Amino acid sequence: MTATTTFEVLAEPSRRRILDLLEPGERSVGDLVAALGMSQPGVSKHLRVLRDAGLVAVRRDAQRRWYSIRPQPLAEVDAWLAPYRRFWAQRLDALERHLDDTRLDAPAAADDRR
Amino acid sequence: MTATTTFEVLAEPSRRRILDLLEPGERSVGDLVAALGMSQPGVSKHLRVLRDAGLVAVRRDAQRRWYSIRPQPLAEVDAWLAPYRRFWAQRLDALERHLDDTRLDAPAAADDRR
DNA sequence: GCCTTACATGCCTTGACAGGCATATAACTA
DNA sequence: TAGTTATATGCCTGTCAAGGCATGTAAGGC
Numbered sequence: 326m327t328a329t330t331t332f333e334v335l336a337e338p339s340r341r342r343i344l345d346l347l348e349p350g351e352r353s354v355g356d357l358v359a360a361l362g363m364s365q366p367g368v369s370k371h372l373r374v375l376r377d378a379g380l381v382a383v384r385r386d387a388q389r390r391w392y393s394i395r396p397q398p399l400a401e402v403d404a405w406l407a408p409y410r411r412f413w414a415q416r417l418d419a420l421e422r423h424l425d426d427t428r429l430d431a432p433a434a435a436d437d438r439r
Numbered sequence: 440m441t442a443t444t445t446f447e448v449l450a451e452p453s454r455r456r457i458l459d460l461l462e463p464g465e466r467s468v469g470d471l472v473a474a475l476g477m478s479q480p481g482v483s484k485h486l487r488v489l490r491d492a493g494l495v496a497v498r499r500d501a502q503r504r505w506y507s508i509r510p511q512p513l514a515e516v517d518a519w520l521a522p523y524r525r526f527w528a529q530r531l532d533a534l535e536r537h538l539d540d541t542r543l544d545a546p547a548a549a550d551d552r553r
Numbered sequence: 554g555c556c557t558t559a560c561a562t563g564c565c566t567t568g569a570c571a572g573g574c575a576t577a578t579a580a581c582t583a
Numbered sequence: 584t585a586g587t588t589a590t591a592t593g594c595c596t597g598t599c600a601a602g603g604c605a606t607g608t609a610a611g612g613c
Contacts, residue, residue: 336450337601341519348522354560367602369561388559388610396526403524405455406517408462412510413517451571468590481572483591502580502589 331398334378339363340371344394347381351391445512448492453477454485458508461495465505 335341339361346352346360354372358365372392375381380398384391449455453475460466460474468486472479486506489495494512498505 330450330452332446332455333450336444336447338444339601341446344523355558364603365560366562366604370601373561385610390560394523394526396523399520399523400527402516403520406513406520409458409508409510409513410517412508413514453571469588478573479590480574480592484571487591504590 329374329378331378331380331402334374334380334398335402337371337374339367340375343368343371343375343392344380347392347394351384351393353389353391355389357392443488443492445492445494445516448488448494448512449516451485451488453481454489457482457485457489457506458494461506461508465498465507467503467505469503471506 335344342361343357346357352360354365354368357372358368361368372381375392376383378398379395381392382395384393449458456475457471460471466474468479468482471486472482475482486495486497489506490497492512493509495506496509498507
């Protein structure tokens with residue numbers, strides 16, 4: 326109950342990996358454990374932190390729990406970043422084109438990450 | 440020398456405040472100390488971390504050192520955020536319009552931040 | 554009702570980091 | 584050269600978080 330900020334939560338590499346794994350869609354805890362190569366309690370604790378920070382949501386299905394992304398805190402990070410964006414926005418580089426891409430299409434079907 | 444990632448560096452509130460203070464332009468250490476209400480050694484240590492992470496640059500002028508923003512690591516955070524942006528990009532909300540604004544004009548003349 | 558599956562929580566240890574104070578360093582001033 | 588300003592580093596302490604193991608809990612299967 327340390328009122329953790331989104332940045333503190335994202336500071337942990339394993340937690341960023343979890344988000345990366347959840348980005349394409351829902352995953353069960355067992356799924357994440359297998360993908361992360363970490364102990365199940367370890368993963369559960371990270372999920373707890375992510376939950377408390379509002380970064381993920383849970384859906385129960387029998388014994389299984391399906392985790393998914395809750396984007397709002399990430400949008401806030403995005404907003405914090407906004408004032409700094411002017412530093413690199415003037416250069417029409419690959420990053421900016423990437424931003425354009427992600428803006429135009431939502432589904433992102435053929436998206437292969439991590 | 441713990442090979443700190445940008446996210447770990449940003450996890451510290453004081454360091455984010457330092458970046459916020461540097462966003463409009465260069466500042467001396469004394470300036471930052473006054474603005475942050477923290478001990479001078481404390482500020483210097485945070486600046487050290489920010490320097491090592493490539494988030495700020497220093498310019499020497501006599502005894503004074505002027506710190507400024509180095510945007511590249513922040514751009515990388517922006518890039519990491521990109522895949523998640525689809526979660527809120529479909530809603531044409533205020534945030535997205537803000538993104539468009541920062542994209543269209545570089546100077547950011549009539550831009551009132553913080 | 555009992556065993557198994559799927560997660561969560563508690564306890565413990567270790568490591569890292571923030572912050573304070575004292576002190577070193579570097580440059581300017583008289 | 585001695586003193587002052589401006590900043591950096593070292594040392595010490597308290598706090599806190601990550602990760603492992605053991606155990607609790609909830610739902611299904613038999």
